Amino acid sequence: QQPVQSPQAVILREGEDAVINCSSSKALYSVHWYRQKHGEAPVFLMILLKGGEQKGHEKISASFNEKKQQSSLYLTASQLSYSGTYFCGTGSRSGSARQLTFGSGTQLTVLP
Amino acid sequence: NAGVTQTPKFRVLKTGQSMTLLCAQDMNHEYMYWYRQDPGMGLRLIHYSVGEGTTAKGEVPDGYNVSRLKKQNFLLGLESAAPSQTSVYFCATTGSSYNEQFFGPGTRLTVL
Numbered sequence: 621q622q623p624v625q626s627p628q629a630v631i632l633r634e635g636e637d638a639v640i641n642c643s644s645s646k647a648l649y650s651v652h653w654y655r656q657k658h659g660e661a662p663v664f665l666m667i668l669l670k671g672g673e674q675k676g677h678e679k680i681s682a683s684f685n686e687k688k689q690q691s692s693l694y695l696t697a698s699q700l701s702y703s704g705t706y707f708c709g710t711g712s713r714s715g716s717a718r719q720l721t722f723g724s725g726t727q728l729t730v731l732p
Numbered sequence: 733n734a735g736v737t738q739t740p741k742f743r744v745l746k747t748g749q750s751m752t753l754l755c756a757q758d759m760n761h762e763y764m765y766w767y768r769q770d771p772g773m774g775l776r777l778i779h780y781s782v783g784e785g786t787t788a789k790g791e792v793p794d795g796y797n798v799s800r801l802k803k804q805n806f807l808l809g810l811e812s813a814a815p816s817q818t819s820v821y822f823c824a825t826t827g828s829s830y831n832e833q834f835f836g837p838g839t840r841l842t843v844l
Binding site for chain 1: 763765767772773774775776777780782790791822826831832833834835836837838
């Protein structure tokens with residue numbers, strides 16, 4: 621089942637902060653975050669694994685609440701280059717297929 | 733290194749025609765995926781492969797077939813195209829224990 625992202629869209633001024641949430645009805649092993657600019661491919665931002673392990677870019681932070689099956693992506697001091705659509709992808713530990721189920725995205729617009 | 737490439741970039745088909753999309757990677761990754769992306773729907777998994785000679789169905793496999801005869805290539809076929817298959821198709825690969833996926837540039841397919 622597809623994870624639910626909120627908000628669907630957000631508009632910021634440069635320097636402002638934003639939080640994007642991802643919630644699943646299934647038990648999760650991992651949460652992935654990707655950013656996609658218009659007409660381009662999604663680009664990896666961060667992975668959060670059950671147990672607290674993380675891998676991602678230095679300027680991006682995120683949290684993963686395993687019990688609540690939720691993750692949040694924190695964008696601080698936003699820059700114009702942060703504009704794009706943010707997707708979370710959730711993974712469960714069923715089999716070894718390393719499949720992800722993606723949310724429908726959060727459109728972030730950063731204005732000067 | 734080219735990373736993940738997709739051929740063709742754009743294609744227009746008439747209903748009932750067939751075509752094959754090619755995904756090629758030079759990252760020596762075991763796992764390869766085909767997604768489709770429709771407006772407001774995020775990324776949906778069509779088929780995937782966990783290694784050379786293997787394929788499996790994803791979330792929306794109907795109307796598509798795949799083959800993975802060589803480790804570096806993953807083909808997506810449409811035997812009889814329908815207007816509902818108008819979409820942007822992305823190929824992705826992963827091989828690391830963190831499962832971050834690397835996406836190709838996409839193929840924009842229109843079925844008239």
